Amino acid sequence: MIALERQFLDDMKRLRSREPLALVLTMGEAFTLLANLQLALRHPANRGPSARGIALEFALRVQRYLAATPAIAAACQAGWEPGRGVQVRRCRACGCVEDAACPDDGTGRPCSWAEPDLCTACARRAAGGIGPGEKASDGAAQ
Ligand SMILES: [Zn+2]
């Protein structure tokens, strides 16, 4: 254990009896904090006891406080939807995505992006070259 970690643990133990941190939040601050906690808690790798324990309990407590009207309650609940706020970049022609690129046969490598929503394989096909799923045979690739 490095010295800073040991010091951290000593300090936490020594200051255990310190007056607790009291928070006063406006509705807006509470909602923003909840949304940020939900983002962290939606992360698939964030499954440890600290996330499932204090962070989730705190988020649910804030949510219960906020959910005073149906509209606000719905907005709070929507924050738990997986993938919310995560934009997946997708090719408009073949539907390939960043994590599942199609083979760009013109280059022999996975495709990349020719335009914000068009992969290089489809851009090549649109330009009359070799598209996804076709074989490079005659050196027509650029
Ligand atoms: Zn494509």
Ligand SMILES: [Zn+2]
């Ligand atoms: Zn592609």
